[in-house]
Amino acid sequence: MSGAASAGLSEQQARAPMPVPSGADAALARTDPHKLLMGFFISSESFFFLSLIVTYITFHGATGPQAKDVLDVPLTGLFSIALFASSGTLYLAERGMHRGNRAQLRLWLLVTIALGAIFIAGQAYEYHHLIDEGVTISSGLFGTTFFTLTGFHGLHVIIGLVALSILAALTFAGDFDEGNEMPLTTAGLYWHFVDAVWVVVFSVVYLWTLVS
Amino acid sequence: MRVGRKGLMHRRRRWGAIALIVAAGLLAWPATVGAEANPMFDPQSGRARAVVDLTWVVLFFVALVFIIAEGLLIFALVRYRHRGEAGEPRQTFGNRRLEITWTAIPIVILIFVFILTVRAMRVIAAPPAGGDALNVTLIGHQWWWEYRYPDLGIVTANELHIPAGKTVHLQLESADVIHDFWVPQLGRKMDVVPGKINSIYVQSDNPGVFDGACAEYCGTQHAWMRIKVIADSPADFDQWVQAQKATGAQPASPDALAGRGIFLSSAGNCASCHTINGTANLANVGPDLTHVGSRTTIGAGVLTNTSDNMARWLTNPQQVKPGNLMPDLRLTPDEVRALTAYLESLK
Amino acid sequence: MTVELTGQEGLRPRARTPGDVLLLRWLATVDHKQIGIMYLMGAVFFFLIGGVEALLIRIQLAQPNATVLSPEVYNQIFTMHGTTMIFLAVMPLLAGFVNYFVPLMIGANDMAFPRLNAFSLWLFIFGGLLLNFSFLTGHAPDIGWFAYAPLTEQPYALSNGVNYWILGPLVASVGTILTALNVIVTILTMRAPGMTLTKVPLFVWMSLGQAILIIYAFPPLTASQAMLLLDRELGAHFFDPAAGGSPVLWQHLFWFFGHPEVYIMILPAWGMISELIPVFSRKPIFGYPFVAASTVAIVFLSMTVWAHHMFAVGMGDLADGFFAAASFSIAVPTGVKVWNWIFTMIGGRLRFTTSMLFAIGFIAMFVMGGLTGVMVAVVPFDQQVTDTYFLVAHFHYVLFGGSLLAILAGAYYWFPKMTGRLLDERLGKWHFWTTLIGFNMTFFPMHILGIIGMPRRVYTYPNLPGWGEINLFETLGTFLLTISVLIFLWNLWHSLRNGEVAGDDPWDAWTLEWATTSPPPPHNFDHVPPVRSRRPLWDLKHPEDPDWRHGE
Ligand code: HEA
Ligand code: HEA
Ligand code: CUA
């Protein structure tokens, strides 16, 4: 301990035991800061979506056209499966990365992006259809809350797609060959989160129409 | 330490003490000024009294904690200030028993206060025994109050008449933004929320006139959205009801007659916003003027109701109450005189 | 001191870079200390704006039926005063100290994400300017700092003021969230060896609590501001009662943010007090584990009390009772802190430096504000005094008497570390006494004003018995406060150039920031002393009686 000695420590003090972190403290201190940042960011974002979801629920059944009258649950369900599947394919991509299998990484990353894009296309189609039927953000409380909630979610998916596309491009440029797994696992955390939010949104907005 | 220059410190401490005493004196003074008229501590009904009784208990405990905390603080300052002793004091790190004590005692106090709080809340919200209450609907407007007595067929503004000794069930609605009905002597305030119908019970045991105000910020003229509640003896109240039920008085003087003409004409355009029962029954943008002459204020408290003030209001309401929703109608002095005569005759 | 850059920059050959120009060196910095100082300077700037607004408020209210300000202008001024003081003065003042001292106190050389940190700073500056640009349009927001709908909706607020109120704070709060994330990661991953989470200085601990509150409280604000913008600009109906929307929903969303926000504004301030009371009492903090644990309790509880701001809305006795009970319960852990501070002083040898005076003033005033807080948590009492000057008194006692006095205590304590020079003690004492007296003259009488019936947010008032006199008295207090602010500004200016040279450790203190030079070099430490207890420097200075031997 050269530092301790130069600070004028007594012999006895320099030998005193250093406290060692334990439990969660130690685990956190070992975590990659980027992943930690993303983890807390996600938990923060979940309060954003919670606000929108609570708002949606508050106005459930208010006047104007209703979810059950205008939503095409099976169709959106289909597109949702694409999004849910993309979490699995991203997992496969990450597995490929762990194993150093570049081909697997690239393949599944591209599939993930494609599935995300399908979901967004589905949402665009759905919006177009609804607006044609006169359901807009200003047409009533269902429109207001529906477009805001699903719109903000769609925005997050798009941001995720941009991030994944950049990473894919870098992969093809050979950037993650030396085992730098941080960028993809961090972006992956975000993607899984966006996916998980859709589980809740899909249940609240679409599946709810089936029970009532 | 760099601040051990002792003599200097000493002088400054005395200075500080003098300053503190002066400050304490200055602070005590507004308390006496305020004591002259203190509506909240002059409750007029059981519901309002429940608040005051609770307040005294809360005040007692809060004062107790205040004295203990500030007392300990001052004790520490006086007893443990550095007097030039060498070295460091004994290093102590805490005391579990003390921690438990000062966690437990406040918990006990707060549970006690909470029980009293809930009891008072129930007294305040309870309907009158026998369920016998006079229904009044209040509608908050930017920046005046409308009162409707559905059972009596009366509509009036800004001044709420109630029969002393009888409970009034006040239903609160808003025509625009959030307002708040607050008359301290009669008890709790309640927000007036658009799209949400609230109600409270209001009562005054004895006749009297009670001041209040809109207590939720509602825009430009929130300051002049004051309330007057007039509790009449039952006989006076009946008389007032009879007078209010009558249609607007017919003009008796030539001036008043001319005034009514202007009121109805397109020059004044008054009738497009105001109702005078029996004369112009359409509009509800501004206060009902059927018996405006019988009210004591103009513009929700901004002026007392005298002929001069009425003329001032009509000459330019925007100067009297800037930003209010009655435009300056650019009336000539003659028109103002005529209108004033007419409106003041509407007793 | 060697002023080499560390990390990547140090590897590159140094060409002539923008960094060679002093101003640009500041503007382009990613160093947490420079960022901290820029937060402080920005915050002081906005504090002066908010203060001038306060002065205008008090001048208008000095007499009944006054016409100094028109109602329209008054309403803009009080809205901007509250919004500015909260988002652009107190929060960034705290952010400045957190930025500067959290890395130093944990023995780190910077924040975990320096560039993100700089980005947050500029979001704050930009958001603050954006909000204040609204004055140039002639229509600053006039909706109160909590912007109750539907007054903020199209038919009632046609000017762009509301949009500025949405966008300015929204930009600033994105910065706030990013800083909070940065602080969390920094504290969790960058502590010096030996500094376990149970050994971090309390300022760091409470900054962690603040950061956690920020990341959960701000997103609902952002969400509700987004909804309001959609209502206003795209015809959505969230808060528009005419179309079935709910003004009460706005209140729930806003206060779900708004109440934690008030603890966000006090937690690091408590942290400062918890650092400097021990140093000037020459004793370790009394009951560290209890002070730390009470912080955790407060962080959780403060997310359960929001609707105590809505006791007049007509939520019903059940909801009112629940939120009253939750609010009461927060008094207990807060009390734990107060008692521990006082018992840190008991048995000590108190040094009445200006810093300590402000800390003592803080305790005295905060207790007052906290107790009126408990009073307004008593539902029936609140239903009398809510939206009156009693409440204005409550929150100025906790915000000014609390947060701001603590910040001033921290300023006197840490100024020497940041600049290498001590603030002048003689001016400091003048500053303290004028502040304390002016503050109490201004705000104590407001309790009485509220109880005798004066609503808040009124641009003028009728000449009722006592009202004029009390208001005039308060305004005189504000003039004294103005003098106190001027003394402080002079002290900063004067001491920066002529102040006594501080040395590394002027207060003989115990946390790591005092183990480096004043001001610290860019990389903070040449070496970090070993951390075996909560007071590493005490251990170094007192090898015969180190804290770790007491198991602390
Ligand atoms: C720093 C900011 C801060 C802090 C710390 C607090 C602390 C508290 N506040 Fe305050 N509050 C505000 C800032 C703050 N407040 C603001 C800005 C508003 C108004 C917003 C607006 O409308 O514009 C507000 C409004 C406000 C209201 C809404 C009133 C209304 O709108 O009508 C309520 C109601 O419950 C409340 C309660 C409390 C309570 C119970 C505490 C407690 O945390 C206090 C705890 C502390 C103590 C109690 C003192 C020490 C304790 C002891 C010595 C132990 C023993 C104590 C007892 C046994 C009682 N506050
Ligand atoms: C931390 C927050 C904070 C701080 C420090 C203050 C400080 C002050 N506040 Fe503030 N106040 C709020 C937060 C704060 N306030 C909030 C949140 C509201 C609610 C708003 C709302 O209802 O929406 C409010 C509302 C409020 C009101 C109620 C308005 C109303 O309801 O109508 C009043 C009235 O007196 C007031 C007064 C003051 C005064 C006199 C000070 C003084 O302490 C200020 C002292 C400072 C100065 C006097 C500045 C000195 C200036 C100079 C020295 C000039 C130098 C100039 C240059 C160099 C250019 N405040
Ligand atoms: Cu109506 Cu304020």
Ligand SMILES: [Cu+2]
């Ligand atoms: Cu609160």
